[in-house]
Amino acid sequence: MTTNEPICLFNTLSRKKETFAPIKEGQVEMYTCGPTVYDYAHIGNFRAFLFEDLLKRWLQYKGYKVTHVMNLTDIDDKTIKGSQKQGIPLRQYTDFYAAAFFEDIKALNIAPADVYPRATDHIPEMVQIIKKLLSKGVAYKGDDGSIYFSVAKFPDYGKLSHLKVGELKAGARVNQDEYAKEEAQDFALWKAWTPEDGDVYWETELGKGRPGWHIECSAMSTKYLGETFDIHCGGVDNMFPHHENEIAQTEAATDKTFVNYWMHNEHLQVEGKKMSKRFGNFYTLRDLLAKGYDPITIRYLLISTHYRQQFNFTFEGLESAKAAVERLRNFVRRLHEAEGTIATEKVATLTAKLEACFSGSMDDDLNVAVALSSVFDFVREMNALLDTNLVSKEQAADIGGLMMRIDGVLGVIGKVEVEEALSADIDAMVQKREEARKAKNWKEADAIRAQLKAMGIVLEDTAQGIRWHKEKK
RNA sequence: GCUGGGGUGGCCGAAUCGCUGAGGCGGUAGCCUGCAGAGCUGCUUUAUAUGGGUUCAAUUCCCAUCCCCAGCUCCA
Numbered sequence: 001m002t003t004n005e006p007i008c009l010f011n012t013l014s015r016k017k018e019t020f021a022p023i024k025e026g027q028v029e030m031y032t033c034g035p036t037v038y039d040y041a042h043i044g045n046f047r048a049f050l051f052e053d054l055l056k057r058w059l060q061y062k063g064y065k066v067t068h069v070m071n072l073t074d075i076d077d078k079t080i081k082g083s084q085k086q087g088i089p090l091r092q093y094t095d096f097y098a099a100a101f102f103e104d105i106k107a108l109n110i111a112p113a114d115v116y117p118r119a120t121d122h123i124p125e126m127v128q129i130i131k132k133l134l135s136k137g138v139a140y141k142g143d144d145g146s147i148y149f150s151v152a153k154f155p156d157y158g159k160l161s162h163l164k165v166g167e168l169k170a171g172a173r174v175n176q177d178e179y180a181k182e183e184a185q186d187f188a189l190w191k192a193w194t195p196e197d198g199d200v201y202w203e204t205e206l207g208k209g210r211p212g213w214h215i216e217c218s219a220m221s222t223k224y225l226g227e228t229f230d231i232h233c234g235g236v237d238n239m240f241p242h243h244e245n246e247i248a249q250t251e252a253a254t255d256k257t258f259v260n261y262w263m264h265n266e267h268l269q270v271e272g273k274k275m276s277k278r279f280g281n282f283y284t285l286r287d288l289l290a291k292g293y294d295p296i297t298i299r300y301l302l303i304s305t306h307y308r309q310q311f312n313f314t315f316e317g318l319e320s321a322k323a324a325v326e327r328l329r330n331f332v333r334r335l336h337e338a339e340g341t342i343a344t345e346k347v348a349t350l351t352a353k354l355e356a357c358f359s360g361s362m363d364d365d366l367n368v369a370v371a372l373s374s375v376f377d378f379v380r381e382m383n384a385l386l387d388t389n390l391v392s393k394e395q396a397a398d399i400g401g402l403m404m405r406i407d408g409v410l411g412v413i414g415k416v417e418v419e420e421a422l423s424a425d426i427d428a429m430v431q432k433r434e435e436a437r438k439a440k441n442w443k444e445a446d447a448i449r450a451q452l453k454a455m456g457i458v459l460e461d462t463a464q465g466i467r468w469h470k471e472k473k
Numbered sequence: 474g475c476u477g478g479g480g481u482g483g484c485c486g487a488a489u490c491g492c493u494g495a496g497g498c499g500g501u502a503g504c505c506u507g508c509a510g511a512g513c514u515g516c517u518u519u520a521u522a523u524g525g526g527u528u529c530a531a532u533u534c535c536c537a538u539c540c541c542c543a544g545c546u547c548c549a
Contacts, residue, residue, distance in 0.1 A: 015477095033549075041549085048549040076547070163476075163545065187546065213547045235549030236478095242547070266478080267549065269542070304497080305486070310479070310542060317485060320498035327497080330511060361487095369487050373496035380496095383512055387505090442507055449509080460510050467511090 007062060007363045009231075010308060012239060012262040013160055017365050020261065022230050027065045030056065031221040031259075033234035033242070034070040034116065037097035038078040040284040041104060043302070043313060044268050044275055048235045050299060051265040051307040051366075053110040055233065057409045058362050069224045070113040072098055075120050076213055080200050090200050091120070104285045107295040109411040115224050119216035126211045126219040127204045129253050130189045138252045142181055145192030145207055151185045154248045160262060161240035187245050188212035214245040218258075222250065232259040239264050268302075268311040275313075288318075297322040300412045303368055325412050331379045332403050332416045333469055338396035340389045347385065347395045351402060354378040358406060375406060416469075426457060433459070434466060 007020040022028050032052045035041050041049075052070075059066050073079075074094035083093035098118075105112070119126075130147055133139035138153040151157050158164055193201045193208045201208050221229065227250075234243060243262065250258040267274075270281040288298055301321035305311045357374035361367040382399065385391050391399075407413040433448040449459050452468075460467040 035549085036547095043549095045549045051549095078547095161476095161544080185546070236543070237548055240544065240546075245546085265549070267543070272541080274542080301485095308478085309486090312485085314485080316498085320485060323499085324497050327511095334511080367487080369496075373487070376496055380513085384514095387512060437507080440507070446508070458510070461506075461508090462511080 005359065005363055007058070008365050009261055009263060010365045011260075012264050015162070018261070022064065023228065023260070026063065027067070028059050028231065029067045029069075029225040029229040030059075030231040030233065031069045031071075031217070031225055031229065032113070032232070033217065033238055034072050034113075035097075035101050036073040036076060036078060037094040037101060038076075038082045039097060040100055040286055042275065042282060042284045043270075043288065043298070044235075046104070046108060046285060046298075047268050047302045047307075047311065048233070048265050049105060049110055050108065050302045052233045053108075053411070054303050054307075054366060054368065054409070055231075055263070056111060057411065058366060061362075061405070061409050067225065068113040069115045069117065069221060071217060071220050072101070072116055072118045073213070073216065074098070074118045075200070075210055075216075080197060083200075084198055094118075094120075100286075107285065107289070108299045109296060109414070111411075117220040117224065119211065119220070122216065122219050122223065123202050123204065123211065125223050126215045127190075127206055129215060129219055129222075129249065130206055132253045133189065133249060136252065139189055140182065146188050146209065147190040147206060148181050148186040149189050149245065149249050149252075150182065151187070151248065152183060154252050156251065157248050158244065160247055161244045163240055163244070187214065187241060189215050189249065214242055215249060217242070217246050218250040218253075221246075222254070222258075227254045227256050227258070229259060231261045231263060233263045233265070236264045236266055263307075265307040266310045268313050270313045271315075272312055283313075293318055294322065294325075296412050296414065297325055300325050300410075303410070303412075304372060306369060307366060328375070328379065328403075328413050329416050331383065332400060332413055334383070334386055335396045335400040335403070336416065337467060338386060338391055338393055340386070340391045340393060340396065342390055343392040343395055344385060344390040347382075347391060347399070350378055350381050351399065354406075355402070362409065372410075426452070426455070430459065430466065430468065437461075 008017045009020045010016070011018045030052075032049075034049075035045055052068075056066050056068055072094075075090070079090060079094050083090045086093060098116075102112075130139060133149065134141075134147065139147055139149050141147050189212050190206045191209050191212055193210070197210065201210055221232070232243070232246075239262075247258050269275065270279075270283065273279050273281060275282050285295065285298065289295060297318060298321075301313070301317055302311070304321065304324075354374055354377075357377075358371045361370035361374065364370075382391070386396075403413065429448055429452060433445050433452075436442075436445040436448065452459055456470055458469055460469075
């Protein structure tokens with residue numbers, strides 16, 4: 001299954017598509033910025049996680065063994081405020097949203113990461129890096145007791161975001177109270193305790209306080225993946241300052257290249273506007289599920305647009321995605337039910353074309369749109385052959401296997417219901433309808449069919465006899 | 474203000490300096506069917522924001538204009 005064709009990925013560092021070459025042959029180590037567990041994640045968050053899932057699945061399809069680390073940010077202003085508001089310990093508060101997050105990604109068929117390190121479980125590792133930065137003179141203790149990274153001491157600062165330090169809009173959103181920093185662009189590695197933090201603090205060699213935001217990713221990624229690893233992903237908003245700062249503090253500490261390939265996904269809009277609570281177009285996954293949408297439909301919609309393209313989420317798009325997924329499932333269902341005896345050579349041609357086109361498109365920086373078009377082309381042409389009984393049962397089984405392999409990347413078809421287990425009473429209804437049909441008692445036949453439909457059983461009369469399948473909600 | 478991305482048919486969304494620009498969804502007509510569903514076929518589809526320029530040839534390159542979006546210190 002492994003092909004030798006290289007994968008091209010767009011690297012934010014170079015702003016170019018580059019041929020991907022992992023550090024260790026046949027293995028990929030990737031780190032993706034996970035959620036801050038202070039609330040339910042929204043569909044914009046999931047676009048990022050779905051992009052990363054697609055990337056990982058594609059690497060695996062290509063035969064790489066992927067080690068995937070996704071952090072959970074459980075210590076920052078928002079989690080502290082949230083837990084204080086509810087009057088419960090920080091850990092209890094973040095545990096709740098972490099659990100919700102795991103439920104959500106399961107619903108979206110996102111393959112789990114190998115490790116989900118939490119910031120609060122890695123304070124000693126962070127302290128170690130900060131100590132090293134202090135000893136190297138690239139970090140300093142401010143008047144407020146906090147420890148800051150001195151951006152001026154890291155000449156490469158800005159290489160990821162392509163922002164020049166001197167051109168940053170000084171003071172735009174910088175806390176005016178932060179006089180403790182030597183330079184406005186310096187960022188906190190360790191935040192000294194303040195009364196607002198309440199009982200959230202760690203007594204460390206750095207003093208009483210809590211870690212800055214960026215340091216957790218440096219500490220946890222290098223702990224689980226090493227000082228240099230292959231891929232680091234996140235949303236575009238993380239590019240600056242978060243990832244830029246990660247690079248600065250990590251590379252300053254290790255004197256090694258931190259990450260070879262940086263990949264960032266674009267944001268989504270909802271109905272043409274930035275998603276925000278103010279516009280009333282802010283949706284968590286749960287909001288959409290409550291409206292009755294299948295999470296897999298949402299998955300399909302969110303992966304079907306290229307990850308570096310801004311994506312406009314609409315409910316019309318969701319309906320469209322639902323129909324597209326249904327088309328794929330219908331096709332796979334047909335394959336299961338195929339009873340043909342004639343093997344056609346054309347099948348092999350179409351199959352080869354599909355594999356080559358799908359693979360080639362995905363290799364090109366995950367060009368899903370073209371990859372999907374090759375799948376739909378294949379489905380249409382195969383359906384035509386199935387219509388005329390030019391596919392043998394064995395061929396259909398092979399194609400079914402291929403579709404499952406492809407779905408190992410897309411993750412939208414899943415297990416398609418085949419008619420195996422009909423409960424006795426439902427079976428009796430189907431039989432009854434058949435008798436009514438044979439007697440040309442259409443009225444009764446249609447009534448039973450409607451009744452079954454209401455129970456989620458869809459009947460189909462075909463030339464080969466009656467078929468049924470469960471309707472996917 | 475600075476930096477970056479983008480404007481393709483009813484909607485979503487590919488691709489490319491030239492073989493009359495994929496695919497999905499929707500609508501519609503036909504085939505099939507008792508009907509429906511699924512599927513197939515045709516049509517919708519002489520769709521590349523606007524105006525210039527370069528070129529044998531541009532949707533693709535350049536310039537200008539209009540519009541949308543993003544980043545500019547803790548929001549995926």
